[in-house]
Amino acid sequence: METLINKTVPEFKVQAYHKEAFKEVTNADLKGKWSVFFFYPADFTFVCPTELGDMADKYPTFKEMGVEVYSVSTDTHFTHKAWHDVSDTVRKIEYPMLADPTGHLSRAFGVYIEEAGLAYRGTFLVDPQGKIKIAEVHDNGIGRNAEELLRKVQAAQFIAAHPDEVCPAKWKPGAKTLKPGLDLVGKI
Numbered sequence: 001m002e003t004l005i006n007k008t009v010p011e012f013k014v015q016a017y018h019k020e021a022f023k024e025v026t027n028a029d030l031k032g033k034w035s036v037f038f039f040y041p042a043d044f045t046f047v048c049p050t051e052l053g054d055m056a057d058k059y060p061t062f063k064e065m066g067v068e069v070y071s072v073s074t075d076t077h078f079t080h081k082a083w084h085d086v087s088d089t090v091r092k093i094e095y096p097m098l099a100d101p102t103g104h105l106s107r108a109f110g111v112y113i114e115e116a117g118l119a120y121r122g123t124f125l126v127d128p129q130g131k132i133k134i135a136e137v138h139d140n141g142i143g144r145n146a147e148e149l150l151r152k153v154q155a156a157q158f159i160a161a162h163p164d165e166v167c168p169a170k171w172k173p174g175a176k177t178l179k180p181g182l183d184l185v186g187k188i
Contacts, residue, residue, distance in 0.1 A: 004135045009126050010108045017080035026096055032128050034067040039111045039122035043075045043083040047143045053089040058146040067153055074118055076101050087140060087171040111137055123188040125156055
């Protein structure tokens with residue numbers, strides 16, 4: 001399987017449900033900012049609202065960090081609105097819910113399940129230049145943790161600002177980083 005790391009997000013144009021309205025979202029909307037694409041199988045399901053609600057709880061922190069979050073499923077924007085209207089958990093979502101009924105975006109990110117017409121749980125971080133910096137895909141029975149994603153985004157932003165350093169396991173802002181070099185070989 002070919003990796004998506006450091007690949008540019010492809011051109012796309014999709015409908016979204018966001019802030020009580022329908023709107024169009026394109027790859028041009030990503031320019032100059034950090035973005036998270038949070039793929040999930042389908043609206044009106046079971047694990048999905050727990051993940052989307054968890055992400056909604058962390059959304060203000062992502063926004064403070066200059067990160068836009070886009071949830072994506074193969075449902076239509078009409079279905080997103082209907083789910084938003086009836087679910088207390090989904091109602092608290094303030095980030096755009098992208099509609100991908102053709103599977104174009106899901107295929108581009110390598111998470112489309114052809115025989116089901118659904119997406120795997122894929123999480124992708126895109127930098128301000130449109131390059132994918134984090135790519136994770138989970139089987140659909142495994143829920144994700146927005147707190148851990150937040151930590152990874154913090155690490156990606158740190159190394160973008162400090163390209164001569166790397167973040168070790170469990171790194172959090174303020175913790176020690178490493179400067180790769182001959183003096184560290186075999187010392188860790």
